[in-house]
Amino acid sequence: MKKYILGLFAVAVVASCVSQQERAMKSADKDFILKAANENFAKKKWKNALALYDRLANLVAGTDDFPNVGFNTAYANYYDKSYKLAGHQFKNFAVNFPKDPRAEEAAYMSALCYYEGSMDYNLDQSSTELAINELQDFLTNYPNSERSKNISQLIDELSYKLEFKAYENGRQYFKMGEYKAANVALENVLEDFPSTKLRPKIYDYIMKSRYELATKSIYSLKEERIESALTYVKMVEKELPNTEYAKTASDLKAKLEKEKEHFAVVKKETEAKIAALTAKQKKEAEKLASQDKKEQQIKDQISNEKQAKQMQRDSAALQTPPPAATFKIKR
Numbered sequence: 528m529k530k531y532i533l534g535l536f537a538v539a540v541v542a543s544c545v546s547q548q549e550r551a552m553k554s555a556d557k558d559f560i561l562k563a564a565n566e567n568f569a570k571k572k573w574k575n576a577l578a579l580y581d582r583l584a585n586l587v588a589g590t591d592d593f594p595n596v597g598f599n600t601a602y603a604n605y606y607d608k609s610y611k612l613a614g615h616q617f618k619n620f621a622v623n624f625p626k627d628p629r630a631e632e633a634a635y636m637s638a639l640c641y642y643e644g645s646m647d648y649n650l651d652q653s654s655t656e657l658a659i660n661e662l663q664d665f666l667t668n669y670p671n672s673e674r675s676k677n678i679s680q681l682i683d684e685l686s687y688k689l690e691f692k693a694y695e696n697g698r699q700y701f702k703m704g705e706y707k708a709a710n711v712a713l714e715n716v717l718e719d720f721p722s723t724k725l726r727p728k729i730y731d732y733i734m735k736s737r738y739e740l741a742t743k744s745i746y747s748l749k750e751e752r753i754e755s756a757l758t759y760v761k762m763v764e765k766e767l768p769n770t771e772y773a774k775t776a777s778d779l780k781a782k783l784e785k786e787k788e789h790f791a792v793v794k795k796e797t798e799a800k801i802a803a804l805t806a807k808q809k810k811e812a813e814k815l816a817s818q819d820k821k822e823q824q825i826k827d828q829i830s831n832e833k834q835a836k837q838m839q840r841d842s843a844a845l846q847t848p849p850p851a852a853t854f855k856i857k858r
Contacts, residue, residue, distance in 0.1 A: 547563055547566075548563065548567070548575055548578075548579075550563075551563035551564070551579055551582075552578065552579070552582070557583065557586040557587060557592075560579050560582055560583055560586070561579075561583060561587070561592060561596070563579055564576050564579035564580050564583060564596075564599075565599070567579065568599050568602075568603060571606070573603045573604075573606050573607040574607065576599070576603045577600065577603045577604065577607065580596055580599060580600040580603065581600075583596050584596065584600075594620070594624050594627060594629075597616065597619070597620050597623075598620055598629060598633065600616055601613050601616035601617045601620060601633070601636065602636075604616060605617075605636065605640060605643075608643075610640040610641070610643040610644040611640070611644050613636070613640045614636075614637045614638075614639075614640030614641050614644065614661070615637075617633045617634070617636040617637035617640060618633070618634070618637040618661075620633040621633040621634040621637060631669055631672060631674075634665055634668060634669065635665060635669075635672070635674050635678075637661065637665075638658070638661045638662045638664070638665045638678065638681075639681075641654070641657055641658035641661040641662070642658045642661075642662065642681050642685065644658065645658045645685055645688065652688070652689055652692055655685050655688055655689055656689070658685055659682055659685050659686065659689075662678050662681055662682050662685070663682065665678055666678055666679070666682075686720070687724070689720075690716065690720045690723045690724075690725060691725065693712070693715065693716045693719065693720070694713070694716050694723075694725050694728070694729060696712055697709050697712035697713035697715075697716060697729070697732060698713075698732060700712055701732050701735065701736055704739075706736040706737075706739045706740045706743075707736075707740060709732060709733075709736045710733055710736040710737060710740070713729050713732055713733050713736070714733065716729055717729055727767055727770065727772050730763050730766065730767065730772060731763075731772050731775060733759060734756065734759045734760050734763050734775070734776060734779060735775075735779070737752065737755055737756035737759050737760075738756050738760075738779045738782070738783065740752050740755075740756070741753045741755070741756040741783060741786065742782075742786055746793075746797070749790055750790060750794070753783055753786055753787050753790060756779070756783050757780065757783050757784070757787070760776040760777075760779045760780045760783065761776070761780065763775075763776040764776045764777060764780070
């Protein structure tokens with residue numbers, strides 16, 4: 528019997544709450560709607576509270592209740608994980624009510640909403656970049672705030688996410704065998720994030736990429752790439768002594784030195800072959816040039832002989848007098 532009574536009481540409470548929500552949704556009484564909305568907010572019934580706060584927006588405009596409704600609406604959206612909307616609402620509150628004691632809190636919550644809305648590192652990071660900008664704006668506007676230390680930590684966390692995404696892009700290029708692209712991408716990470724904590728790993732992949740480029744390069748680029756790889760592994764040995772990366776660098780250096788020696792032999796043989804081929808081609812060219820010269824001389828001789836004969840004929844024609852003139856006698 529006792530359980531039955533408790534069950535009826537629970538049903539009655541639920542029915543009362545539902546009926547109150549329904550009445551508030553249909554009511555035009557601002558105070559009644561506001562009371563119901565605030566009760567839902569206190570009970571963490573975010574969706575019910577938001578439905579009523581939405582109805583109140585126009586009803587409380589210009590009244591003392593307007594800031595409270597806006598502030599609670601932003602928090603309800605935040606707890607309901609609608610971070611983008613909540614961030615926008617908190618930001619509007621901070622801008623529209625700069626003298627309100629809660630303005631700094633709203634500005635902080637706005638930045639926090641953008642932080643919460645940041646996507647995982649393997650997804651588009653435009654939301655992360657926006658969050659960093661919003662967090663930095665808070666530091667600029669409230670440099671002495673107690674929350675500044677926390678904000679700095681959040682910025683560092685988001686920055687690392689951007690670093691890691693850029694690093695992963697470079698690492699993926701390496702795994703796909705796109706060593707030149709990997710080298711460029713990872714060097715960009717070092718340039719864009721000079722204080723990155725991923726520097727040792729980035730060094731490791733860059734020197735491995737340069738090693739692969741050197742050993743698998745075409746002849747015309749091989750010597751340059753071997754020297755580039757050797758320079759880099761020596762730098763890693765110096766920058767990261769007594770580490771696994773220094774050991775890897777030492778192993779790669781030994782392999783590159785052997786590659787360099789082998790290429791020196793190949794280069795010498797290749798240059799000798801090129802020199803021999805060049806000499807042969809030069810000799811053949813000289814032979815062809817000599818033949819062409821002889822042919823031209825013969826042509827010139829024939830042409831000269833023709834010209835001489837023609838001159839003789841022309842001279843004889845000039846020296847031969849014309850025949851005497853004859854006249855016909857009329858009969």
